Amino acid sequence: MTWALVVRSLFRHPVRTALVVAGIAVAAALLLDMVMLSGGMERSFSRMLLSRGFQIRLSPKGTLPFDTEAMIPAITPILDDLRADPDVERVGPVLATSLHVRVGDSLLTLVGYGVDPAGQGLYELEAGADLVPGDSTGLLVSEPAAAAAGWQIGDTIRLQGRLDPQSARAEAERVVTVRGVVRFLYDARGQRSVGADFRVMQRLGRFPDADPASMVMVKVRADDRVDSVAARIARTHRTVEVNSVAALVVQFRSRLVYFQQLSLILATISLVVGVLLVGTILTITVSERIGEFAVLRGIGVRRARVVRLVMAEGAVLTAAGAIGGVILGLATARYLDAILTSFPGLPAAISFFVPERTAIAKAAVAVFVAGVAASGYPAWLAARAPIAETLRADAE
Template sequence: MSMRVTLAVATLRRNPARTLLAILGIAVAAALLLDMVMLATGMRESFRTLLLTRGYQLRVAPKGTLPFDSEATIDGATGIVAALRANPDIKAVSPALGATLSLPGNRFPSVFTLGLEQDVQGDYVLDAGRDLPAPRDSVAAATPLPAVVNRAFLLRSGKQLGDTLTVASGLNAQLRTASRSRVVVLVGDARFFYVPAETPVMALPLQNVRALLGPEFRDRMSVAMAESRRGDSASVEAVRTWIATTQPRVTAISTETAIRQVEERLSYFRQLAFVLGAISLGIGFLLVATLVTLSVNERRGEIAVLRAIGTQKGGVLRQVFLEGFFMSSAGIAGGLVLGLITAKWLNGILRDFPGLPAAFDFFLWSPEAAWKSLALLLVSGTLAGLVPAWRAASIPIVRSLREDAVG
């Protein structure tokens, strides 16, 4: 066997430029295949990870809508949240109210604002400063409201933690007056999971956002996230069914349902990944088949001599197969590195698309899927030498020796 390996390596080294170009071609095909597999699996897993960042498996939205898919809100929020929290199968409930508040005198006119309860919120993680007060800690009317903002808000507003500004609702553009306003102090810098990184966002205590929006919002919320106590799929589905039965004014959406809905919207990317992945497999197969065929045709006389001195057909087959295996292995090793580099680069480009959550990734490394796809390419490249290997093993010995001598 060691002699077969030596002969296969020597054959590949006989034409180094051609072998190198073939390996580079296989590396490009392997990188493309790896990137497409990462794209096909990455969006689903990244979205799942995003939804489960803080453990909430259920989203409760206004009837017939997706969370924040419209400006619709849920009335009677206090009673709904209380009913959910009373269910022993529900571990935690996080209500939220989203609204756009005006920023009089600021560099930009308005900011998307989330009203949250600090002790159960699942929308951000604090990077610097301090958090919002707990719901039981009231803030005096004369005291600035604590606000948590993201990095985009600080950059666009030119503010720093500790600075104050005014937020308002019901702004009259002609009279330049607001129905309600409040001074806020920026106490924390946070990363918001579900908001695009380039979008300025502010979080305030839920009860204060309701007060700013007016009496019609005193018992409203945009969405509530719920966490099943046991966490398995059956338990989550049982809780979802219970919510749908007992709370007819809302729609409960599980993580699995949300993933399916997003996949329908992003199905183009999966189809593209499948097509380009199939093309990369075909490219790898054709490259190896072409090079091995050329090599066999150039060595007909040499192979005939080996057969004449007693080498069996199986020996010739194994040697030619080894050539395809070595080329495929070298190309796939290079393609693994190239694929990871290009995936990181492409992910950075796609993540800049407007409207995407800051924590969303298009390309995500999945060891099982990646190794299976690269193994498939290795098998494909190795089997590409089947026809030329069989032809090499079946070369007529006498005629080939005569042709080689005449040539």
């Protein structure tokens, strides 16, 4: 009976109800987008860093991984030391450098990654075969690189390193064979990258005699030992920057703090707009139907029931708006994410809007609770209407 009265009352003015639901849906969509935005980058960053399970990163002193072109020199003793640590499961050195290949008459520039096949945390194989330890002639290519150069698995390629820009002559060359197509986890959208054995890439890159690495990824056997292992490495190797992923996320978060504050302010504004919308429309509705509520009270309907009736109308409105808002919010988030992640240099794995169940549930619940709370005042008005006076006024 209550729900019949509630739903049919809302359909008394279908256009008005539809407009209010649409308004709540827009507010809910904005709220959801802001909730996803406020934590989305941080979550996708953390997910990207942990995607292969390496919890610690070593980078050149004073930098973050891939932050600059700086190198860690003399990496071999550091790697030997790390591999000897009983808490360390795997060690993955990475060297990033510029490479070139001739495609017809043109020179194609590539990002080259040197990796250790026994401990790589840089890519995921999509087709073909992975490198195996000791494979000094194998090459892994990203989809954009393969597409740009027209490579197939099994093709033989002459990689050129340390190119002189004046003479266009390379100081180092290496003939390799394409073994597989991979997705490099830190690549920007469309980035042309290739991967080869770490030592091969050292010989093709700058400063071949310096035994350099851009970064070292470390996988610790037990998650609860990560901080102590990171601290131990930092104490032992003072020439490198040691960060756990958790610490990197904290640093990343500190860079995003204004961004997050802005998101939260906008989320709060959208919530307030939703509250005002529900509160205003229900106050108008109650004022129009005050005689009806007085009659209900007159025939013996308790105040609490009248309060429930009005609040149920608020609940139905906000539930419908919240459902619409989730759909609209996810659609707009996908659209906005496509725009924002197309910024040059941004890793393709980074998302600004991460649609997680908890974020969606939080936004929907926040809108619902706020909407129901907003119907409190009109419900109070309906329940407190003086019966005799209202009926007298209605009869005149």
